[in-house]
Amino acid sequence: MQPSGRRLRDVEHHPLLADDNYDSASSSSSEADVVDGVWFIRDGCGVVCAIVTWLLVVYADFVVTFVMLLPSKDLWYAVVNGVLFNCLAVLALSSHLRTMLTDPGAVPKGNATKEYMESLRLKPGEVIYKCPKCCCIKPERAHHCSICKRCIRKMDHHCPWVNNCVGEKNQRFFVLFTMYIALSSVHALILCGLQFISCVRGQWTECSDFSPPITVVLLIFLCLEGLLFFTFTAVMFGTQIHSICNDETEIERLKSEKPTWERRLRWEGMKSVFGGPPSLLWMNPFVGFRLRQLQLRPRKGGPEFSV
Numbered sequence: 001m002q003p004s005g006r007r008l009r010d011v012e013h014h015p016l017l018a019d020d021n022y023d024s025a026s027s028s029s030s031e032a033d034v035v036d037g038v039w040f041i042r043d044g045c046g047v048v049c050a051i052v053t054w055l056l057v058v059y060a061d062f063v064v065t066f067v068m069l070l071p072s073k074d075l076w077y078a079v080v081n082g083v084l085f086n087c088l089a090v091l092a093l094s095s096h097l098r099t100m101l102t103d104p105g106a107v108p109k110g111n112a113t114k115e116y117m118e119s120l121r122l123k124p125g126e127v128i129y130k131c132p133k134c135c136c137i138k139p140e141r142a143h144h145c146s147i148c149k150r151c152i153r154k155m156d157h158h159c160p161w162v163n164n165c166v167g168e169k170n171q172r173f174f175v176l177f178t179m180y181i182a183l184s185s186v187h188a189l190i191l192c193g194l195q196f197i198s199c200v201r202g203q204w205t206e207c208s209d210f211s212p213p214i215t216v217v218l219l220i221f222l223c224l225e226g227l228l229f230f231t232f233t234a235v236m237f238g239t240q241i242h243s244i245c246n247d248e249t250e251i252e253r254l255k256s257e258k259p260t261w262e263r264r265l266r267w268e269g270m271k272s273v274f275g276g277p278p279s280l281l282w283m284n285p286f287v288g289f290r291l292r293q294l295q296l297r298p299r300k301g302g303p304e305f306s307v
Contacts (some may be wrong), residue, residue, distance in 0.1 A: 038101050039101055039102060039103040039104075039106075039164070040100070040101060040163075041147065041148055041163050041164055043147055043160075043163060045160055046147070046160045046162075046163030046164070047163055049160040049161045049163065050096070050100060050161065050162065050163040053096065053161050053162075054093065054096070056225055056229070057089055057092060057093060057181075057184075059221075059222075059225070060089070060184070060188050060222055060225060060226070061085065061086065061089050063188075063218050063219070063221075063222045064081075064082070064085050064188055064191055064222075065082060065085075065086070066209070067195075067208055067209075067210060067215060067218050067219070068191055068192075068195045068208070068219075069081055069082045069191075070209070071206075071207065071208050071209050081187075081191060084187065085184060085187055085188070085191070088180050088183050088184040088187060089184055091176070091180045091285060092177060092180035092181045092184055094285045094286065095173050095174075095176040095177035095180055095285040096162060096173075096177050098170065098173035098176075098285050098289070099159075099162040099164060099166070099170050099173040099174045099177055100162045100163050100164050101164075102164075102169055102170040102173060103169055103170070104148075104152050104153075104155070104164060104165040104166060104167030104168065104169055104170045104171075105142075105152050105153035105154060105155070105167040105168035105169045105170075106148070106150040106151070106152055106153075106167075107131075107134075107136045107137070107138065107139060107142055107150065107151040107152070107153060108136060109134040109135060109136045109150060109151075110134070110135050110136065111135075111136050111137055112130045112131075112135050112136055112137050116137075117137075131144050131151050133146075133149070134149060134150055134151055136150075136151055138151050139151075139153055141153065141154050141249070141252070142154070142155065143155040143251050145158050145165050147165075148164070148165050152165045152167040152168075153167055153168040153169075154167050154168040154171075154249055155167045155249060155251060156171060156240070156243065156249040156250045156251065157249075157250050157251065159174070162174060162177065166240075171240070171244070171273055172273050172274050172275070172282075173285055174240065175237065175240045175241070175244075175273075176283065176285050177233075177285075178233040178234075178236045178237040178240065179233075179237050181229055181230075181233040182229070182230050182233040182234045182237055185225075185226040185227075185229040185230035185233070186226075186230060188222055188225075188226045189223060189226040189227070189230070192219050192222055192223050192226070195207065195208075195219060196219065199212075199215070244269045244270055244273050245265060245266045245269050245270065246263070246265065246269070247263040247264045247265060247269045248263075275287075
């Protein structure tokens with residue numbers, strides 16, 4: 001039973017648990033290692049989906065480069081479209097990596113100890129939330145992910161295609177990932193259409209280094225992939241931008257949760273996610289990236305490891 005005057009309530013209202021002190025010394029040393037290292041979820045389904053995503057992007061790059069552009073007689077057409085498509089592919093895969101390997105905002109687990117609770121010096125009637133699954137003090141707008149086995153701050157959803165939750169700290173990279181995949185899909189579809197027109201008007205044996213049947217199969221599969229990728233990522237990009245501008249996660253929208261926080265709407269929400277005023281840096285998935293020395297950190301239990 002909970003002692004009187006210390007019922008459960010959002011920890012956001014307690015000064016010791018505000019955002020500025022989230023990774024403070026109150027967290028355990030093992031949790032600090034996860035924050036400083038590379039976050040990775042050891043989920044079989046998620047790993048397979050992430051690998052499939054990379055293979056599909058590599059396949060699209062192969063078809064665009066070796067089936068459509070290199071055999072082209074127009075040098076500038078091949079160079080411009082090759083550079084553009086490969087840049088979009090690199091940005092998309094880089095955004096995917098940043099989304100997958102960035103801590104989405106995990107709350108330190110196991111910090112709801114008696115000693116830590118006493119150190120908070122709660123006033124009579126002041127209450128906090130405790131997650132019974134990961135035994136952590138649960139901040140406002142945090143939700144528990146059954147796959148990550150952690151409470152995630154501002155959790156939007158768990159996406160198997162990036163093998164991670166989309167939360168407070170990696171939502172920006174997920175938005176960039178969906179945007180660059182959608183753009184590269186549109187580019188690939190346009191190139192496929194131009195290639196079909198070129199082959200129909202000319203000779204199939206001259207428009208590609210591959211045989212006509214193989215060329216047709218490769219182009220048709222790329223068109224199907226482009227349509228599916230564009231549809232999925234365009235919808236996800238739109239819903240993410242809508243959620244950011246309304247300062248409401250997908251979970252909060254589905255649960256119809258009434259906001260108990262001060263909403264940051266439109267540009268304020270965008271600036272809080274992408275950081276700073278509008279600029280080209282918003283489009284850069286490499287912002288804030290730092291190379292760290294690889295170290296093996298043995299851990300007992302838990303779904304994540306750090307390097």
